[in-house]
Amino acid sequence: MPVHAPNRPVCRDCDGFPVVAITTGERHNDGSRVLLRVACRACHGTGHTLPASLLRAGR
Numbered sequence: 001m002p003v004h005a006p007n008r009p010v011c012r013d014c015d016g017f018p019v020v021a022i023t024t025g026e027r028h029n030d031g032s033r034v035l036l037r038v039a040c041r042a043c044h045g046t047g048h049t050l051p052a053s054l055l056r057a058g059r
Ligand SMILES: [Zn+2]
Pocket: 011, 012, 013, 014, 015, 016, 017, 018, 040, 041, 042, 043, 044, 045, 047, 048
């Protein structure tokens, strides 16, 4: 098993990048950009999918 392999499979929807910052085009009073953070709906921001074994165990 490769050392870098995660214990949980990486989410296929977001490819391991569950939270994306989106610029709104507006700026705060201090000049910084207003960012919206959107979490992946498939993995709920975890970046990983739940193993099938856990899903089965929950039923
Ligand atoms: Zn995801």
